[in-house]
Amino acid sequence: MRKTIFTLCCLLLTLGVPAQAKKKSAQPKYIFYFIGDGMGVNQVNATEIFLGQKEGKHGTSPLCFASFPYSALVTTHSASNGVTDSAASGTALATGHKTKNGALGLGEEFTDTVQSIAWAAKQKGLAVGVTTTVGTDHATPAAFYAHVNDRNNTKVIHAQRAVCGYDFIMGGADGQSLAYRLDRKEGELSQADIVRMAIDSLYRVNPKGFFLMSEGGMIDWACHSNDAAAVIGETLDFDDAIKVAYNFYQQHPDETLIVVTADHETGGLVLTRGYYETRPGNLQYQKMTIKRLGWEMNRMRKELGERFGWEAVQDFLKENFGLGGALPLNNRQAERLKKAFENTEKGIGKGEKTLYQEDSEFCACVRTLMQEMALVTFAHTCHSAGYVPCFAIGAGAEQFSGRIDNTEIPKKIAKIAGLPLE
Numbered sequence: 001m002r003k004t005i006f007t008l009c010c011l012l013l014t015l016g017v018p019a020q021a022k023k024k025s026a027q028p029k030y031i032f033y034f035i036g037d038g039m040g041v042n043q044v045n046a047t048e049i050f051l052g053q054k055e056g057k058h059g060t061s062p063l064c065f066a067s068f069p070y071s072a073l074v075t076t077h078s079a080s081n082g083v084t085d086s087a088a089s090g091t092a093l094a095t096g097h098k099t100k101n102g103a104l105g106l107g108e109e110f111t112d113t114v115q116s117i118a119w120a121a122k123q124k125g126l127a128v129g130v131t132t133t134v135g136t137d138h139a140t141p142a143a144f145y146a147h148v149n150d151r152n153n154t155k156v157i158h159a160q161r162a163v164c165g166y167d168f169i170m171g172g173a174d175g176q177s178l179a180y181r182l183d184r185k186e187g188e189l190s191q192a193d194i195v196r197m198a199i200d201s202l203y204r205v206n207p208k209g210f211f212l213m214s215e216g217g218m219i220d221w222a223c224h225s226n227d228a229a230a231v232i233g234e235t236l237d238f239d240d241a242i243k244v245a246y247n248f249y250q251q252h253p254d255e256t257l258i259v260v261t262a263d264h265e266t267g268g269l270v271l272t273r274g275y276y277e278t279r280p281g282n283l284q285y286q287k288m289t290i291k292r293l294g295w296e297m298n299r300m301r302k303e304l305g306e307r308f309g310w311e312a313v314q315d316f317l318k319e320n321f322g323l324g325g326a327l328p329l330n331n332r333q334a335e336r337l338k339k340a341f342e343n344t345e346k347g348i349g350k351g352e353k354t355l356y357q358e359d360s361e362f363c364a365c366v367r368t369l370m371q372e373m374a375l376v377t378f379a380h381t382c383h384s385a386g387y388v389p390c391f392a393i394g395a396g397a398e399q400f401s402g403r404i405d406n407t408e409i410p411k412k413i414a415k416i417a418g419l420p421l422e
């Protein structure tokens with residue numbers, strides 16, 4: 001079913017885009033602004049190669065958003081650092097102003113308040129929505145309504161969120177996120193569900209026009225924890241959310257603008273480990289995140305009691321990660337894994353802590369083995385300064401091309417849609 005929808009999406013793109021691309025753009029009434037947190041060009045490329053390899057190809061199978069007719073490369077540095085954090089980049093993408101790392105909704109002087117494009121949309125009478133897959137008080141969504149020197153000052157952020165007057169704000173609970181796509185149970189919310197609800201709600205509030213910012217916040221979290229399969233899962237989920245907006249665009253092609261970008265790259269993801277090869281397709285055997293693996297180990301230890309041991313764990317890994325099954329381990333890899341398991345069980349394992357996650361030596365070993373199987377590398381667990389992509393379709397989309405700075409994106413949207421952004 002998913003494959004059918006995806007093929008349909010690509011087919012419609014192929015058929016619909018040239019005509020759309022040549023048409024002179026009217027002013028858009030419905031504006032979608034998608035931000036993939038941590039989604040550098042390689043996160044997109046890895047996901048497309050993953051899809052291609054699942055279909056038995058060497059090349060890529062395109063994502064819906066990456067097939068939009070206009071694209072640009074975006075620089076992301078902040079006013080204080082060569083490598084931005086999500087607060088400064090969120091501010092740049094929301095307001096068109098650079099600020100220092102850690103600050104939200106402040107300008108170059110770090111004290112002057114600057115308004116966001118969501119606020120500008122509200123001033124023009126559009127219905128306004130801000131959504132995310134992480135907490136709505138997290139840096140990226142907060143950049144669209146808050147003005148505070150420190151992104152961790154949640155007291156101020158919550159107070160400003162309460163009075164911003166936007167029509168639809170939705171995401172995970174404060175300080176929490178939705179479930180990862182890989183771990184999601186039936187009935188649990190996805191970004192696509194949220195976008196669907198946002199469109200219904202905003203269109204009801206004002207059928208004449210709305211602005212919706214929707215963040216895929218956990219691409220970044222998966223990159224911080226170097227969980228390659230989770231990165232691809234979250235990017236696929238982001239694409240599914242954009243397909244909902246694309247569907248809306250098809251019903252209102254002359255009046256809709258969709259802009260998709262990222263705030264920065266995370267993890268320094270490289271699509272090889274040398275030897276002119278990469279195999280993200282092998283990540284299809286990973287059925288849960290590394291974070292979930294930690295929970296599952298605790299669950300099995302409790303449930304199996306005396307029977308919990310290396311044999312049970314090997315079966316579990318074969319079933320849920322393909323390790324030792326679809327993805328054979330060589331002797332050295334098998335030894336490393338066993339040793340990491342034994343160290344963890346003896347309580348002498350060296351756990352690894354990253355920004356949003358703490359993994360046991362065993363979980364960290366599985367994580368590294370999956371990178372080896374996929375022939376991908378993470379350079380670190382922080383953000384990087386690599387270009388991020390920008391893709392656009394719809395009324396005014398031709399403005400998004402070439403090499404641009406992140407501050408130009410909201411300014412372009414404002415100009416195209418006639419919004420009062422200063």
Ligand SMILES: [Zn+2]
Pocket residue numbers: 038086220221224266383
């Ligand atoms: Zn981050």
